Amino acid sequence: MALIAPAPRLRRGFRFSADPAPLGALAALVCILPILALVALAATGGGDTLRHLAETRLLAYLRNSAALAILVAIGVSLLGVPTAWLTARYRFPGRGVFVWALALPLAAPTYVLAYAWASLVNAGGPLYGLLPPLRGVAGAAFIFSIALYPYVYLLARQAFEGGAAHALDAARTLGAGPWRAFWRVGLPLARPALAAGMALAIMETLADYGAVEYLGAPTFTTGIVRAWISLGDPAGAARLAVILLLATLLALGVERRARGAGRVADPRGRARPQERQPLAPHFAVLAVAGCAAPILIGLLIPAARLIWLAMETPPVRPVLPAFLNTAGLSLAAALIAAALGLGAATAALSGGKLARAAARLAQLGYAIPGAVAAIGVLALLGGLQRVLDASLAGFAPLVAGGGLVALVFAYQSRFAAAAIGPSESALLRVTPSLEAAARTLGETRMGVLRRVHLPLAAGGVATAALIVFVEVMKELPATMILRPLDFETLAVVAHNYAADERLGQAARPSLLLIALGLPAMIAVSRLVSGGRKSPAR
Amino acid sequence: MRTLFRLSVLTLSAALLAACGGESGGDAQEVILYTARHYDSDELINRRFEEETGIAVRSISADSDLLIERIRADGARSPADVVMTVDAGRLYRAEQAGLFQPVQSDILDSRIPASLRHPDGLWFGFSRRARVFVYAKDRVQPGELGGYETLADPALRGRVCVRSSGVIYNISLLAALIDRWGPDRAQDWADGVVANFARIPSGADMDQILAVRAGECDVALVNHYYFARLIASDPTITDTVAIHWPEAGGGVHVNISGAGVAAGAPHPEAAVRYLEFLASDEAQRMVAETNGEYPVEADVEYDNPIIAEFGTFEADPLNVSVLGENQAEAQRMFDRAGWP
Missing domain, CATH: 3.40.190.10 (Periplasmic binding protein-like II)
Structure with a gap:
């Protein structure tokens, strides 16, 4: 994978003497610390909880987890791939809007979608009896599919518009019909993107607690949270979380291997302006309907329900402070994540084994249930405090517990996957020859990074920052427990009201949350297809 | 682009320095509340307490188990004065983790029935569900x-x-x-x-x-x-x-929502005054009228026709x-x- 060979240092730049690669590796290592704290916690407990679970609910949890993973994989592919194919390859009315609008459901938190849909179709809702009730594994799979398909859509569209475009054109020139071109060329070329998108969606599904608890589809994560909350065994919960982590690691490894083996052609082919084919009218109608449906069910209908509820319910507390807190916090976390993701991606591509391993492991934060990840951060900071207190006595700074810095740290640790991935794939576009040419022309290593890598990778880094922005905005457990006193965020306010079954009061902060995420998702969608500046070879 | 890069390097260094943060204890005229209740009625009660005593209430609300973990991780440095949860099971867990200190208050002992508080005054129930x-x-x-x-x-x-x-x-x-x-x-x-x-x-x-x-x-x-x-x-x-x-x-x-004074409370007197306010007729009435819970003090009069319609129970x-x-x-x- 080391596409960028470490070159000998010729001349050091003065403006930035710090090489981002070791710094990035270090940052990635810091991100892993909460996971290590969890592993340490897991080592302290006995096996009682695990034994009890194995004798009772484990099979049901695993069955639900597996069923949910499979159904969500199918759901996000069915929603994400055809829409990506249509918007990337064809011209039809509304395409310009669909291109970015299809990414928007990612702006809505999963639990908000679950509450909104449930309040529509379940007992007491206006659509009760017209549609099947929302509950169980099927209901949860529906919610996760509509909430998470944009991952697949964005990555698949990038693949169809990017490297796959020539191969597809070639296939069409050689006489392949549109269906044949899709199945034989487009889909195989988009496979890595599809796998990456599905992996993100499945990881998020399996780490979720709120929606599966509410909808009655308990998964392995339910077992983890109950081991901690009901059985009072944090060590047992940490142990289960580590098992989930190892399973994820294994699955990701298999996915990476499959991706490597299945490489049919160089996916980094040169991109050029697309010649989109017009669709015949009856197909255009189908295309419009097919692209409108996911936006309707994933965003417009639940948002309309929330607006309706918000109008019925007079507001009790102002939401502006929570809105500003959320925006500021998410922005800070996103900027740091962009820097960190770029550093870690550079480290992963050009650094040694340790740097690469650190960058890979840092991505695991995504697969841990949020509440458990928050415990890891708390345990880490508590341990650090004890060490500081022991060595510095009265002069030790206060690091334990919450605070904005602790919170931002927790976000980095949890969403490193979202930050590193896009930066890494963007950096992959910088070919070794390009770097070698710049070096030959006398540019320093830092100069190359600044003047070659960064402009080419800017789109990817910005995508990473925006995705982290949206994720942080929606994040709940770590925010809830690590935030400072008297500091509300939209997600916390929405959750507190929803948990108390006051959906009407929860509607306003939920809508603001979506409103905050919309511009970010629109920008992501634009960047993914627009920001493809490709270097000449 | 250059500025973006510089900004990134700066923020990255900031992230690496992530260890230095947190909050200080604050002055004497406040009480720091860690609560698992996030009802608007509680907000009203806190404002009334501030008016009555001049003691400011600063709070953080989170699910009970997360609160307990946070206070436990904070250890002796925790700024919490009062810990409040919505279930007796959680009070028990906080008690087992050593998060409470015993409180001796005649007001609390006389107003709250013995079955709804800890025998040593580690915690007290303030509403019944x-x-x-x-x-x-x-x-x-x-x-x-x-x-x-x-x-x-x-x-x-x-x-x-x-x-x-x-x-x-x-x-x-x-x-x-x-x-x-x-x-x-x-x-x-x-x-x-x-x-x-x-x-x-x-x-x-x-x-x-x-x-x-x-x-x-x-x-x-x-x-x-x-x-x-x-x-x-x-x-x-x-x-x-x-x-x-x-x-x-x-x-x-019947379950309770209850609270106790935190073990390392920086403002223990203010914390006890807060608990005593929660047991007052006024606060008990607000709980019953705005949130529909039953008061712990049987004689408190309140105006909630729906609850009255439910009648009495054993x-x-x-x-x-x-x-x-x-x-x-x-x-x-x-x-x-x-x-x-």
Whole structure:
């Protein structure tokens, strides 16, 4: 994978003497610390909880987890791939809007979608009896599919518009019909993107607690949270979380291997302006309907329900402070994540084994249930405090517990996957020859990074920052427990009201949350297809 | 682009320095509240306390277990003065973790019944919530419902709606039944209820009541104030759904919302004054009037016609600390019964 060979240092730049690669590796290592704290916690407990679970609910949890993973994989592919194919390859009315609008459901938190849909179709809702009730594994799979398909859509569209475009054109020139071109060329070329998108969606599904608890589809994560909350065994919960982590690691490894083996052609082919084919009218109608449906069910209908509820319910507390807190916090976390993701991606591509391993492991934060990840951060900071207190006595700074810095740290640790991935794939576009040419022309290593890598990778880094922005905005457990006193965020306010079954009061902060995420998702969608500046070879 | 890069390097260094943060203790005229209650009524009570005493209330609200973990991780450096949770089981857990300090207050001891507080004054209950049945008036005969054992009665096969077993209200109920009946009978009860499920447990308390009205099931197990709240938003629900007090055979299961003074509280006097304010007539009345919970002080007068309509009931005299002691066993029983 080391596409960028470490070159000998010729001349050091003065403006930035710090090489981002070791710094990035270090940052990635810091991100892993909460996971290590969890592993340490897991080592302290006995096996009682695990034994009890194995004798009772484990099979049901695993069955639900597996069923949910499979159904969500199918759901996000069915929603994400055809829409990506249509918007990337064809011209039809509304395409310009669909291109970015299809990414928007990612702006809505999963639990908000679950509450909104449930309040529509379940007992007491206006659509009760017209549609099947929302509950169980099927209901949860529906919610996760509509909430998470944009991952697949964005990555698949990038693949169809990017490297796959020539191969597809070639296939069409050689006489392949549109269906044949899709199945034989487009889909195989988009496979890595599809796998990456599905992996993100499945990881998020399996780490979720709120929606599966509410909808009655308990998964392995339910077992983890109950081991901690009901059985009072944090060590047992940490142990289960580590098992989930190892399973994820294994699955990701298999996915990476499959991706490597299945490489049919160089996916980094040169991109050029697309010649989109017009669709015949009856197909255009189908295309419009097919692209409108996911936006309707994933965003417009639940948002309309929330607006309706918000109008019925007079507001009790102002939401502006929570809105500003959320925006500021998410922005800070996103900027740091962009820097960190770029550093870690550079480290992963050009650094040694340790740097690469650190960058890979840092991505695991995504697969841990949020509440458990928050415990890891708390345990880490508590341990650090004890060490500081022991060595510095009265002069030790206060690091334990919450605070904005602790919170931002927790976000980095949890969403490193979202930050590193896009930066890494963007950096992959910088070919070794390009770097070698710049070096030959006398540019320093830092100069190359600044003047070659960064402009080419800017789109990817910005995508990473925006995705982290949206994720942080929606994040709940770590925010809830690590935030400072008297500091509300939209997600916390929405959750507190929803948990108390006051959906009407929860509607306003939920809508603001979506409103905050919309511009970010629109920008992501634009960047993914627009920001493809490709270097000449 | 260059500035963006510089900014990135700067922010990255900031992230690496992430260790230095946190909050200081603050001045004497405040009380720091760590609460698992996030009701608007609590907000009103805090503002009233500030007006009355001049002591500012600063708070952080989070789910009980997260709060407990945070205070535990903070250790001796925790700024918390008062820890408040919504379930006796959680108070017990906080107590076991050594998060409380004993409080000696004649006001608290005289106003709060002994069964609703810790014997050494580690924590005190401030509101009561009853776990009751609601039933469909047209499909359930008055004689069909008795105590909690009714839910496991084969006559109710396929007619019962409940929430999942992870919800603390159900865990605390079974914890109380373990004390009342012993483990074997409690396990049989859980098995029997599972056999009576009308559908897989899902949704929250209000969803169970709405399911009864919609005809998905005939009987549901819920906290009383959710029914009160539904009536407030839609009075016609009482045409089809009614409340039943499962008091036969030991009394209605009552849980509490409670608080105690944190072990390392920087402002212990202010903390005790806050607790005493929570026990005052005024605060007790606000809890009953705005949130539909029952006061812990029996003589408090309040104006909540919906709750008054429910009538009086005989409560289980069990000391609520038992709920915490039996909590883990209750979850294990639910797991064995296959109650999702």
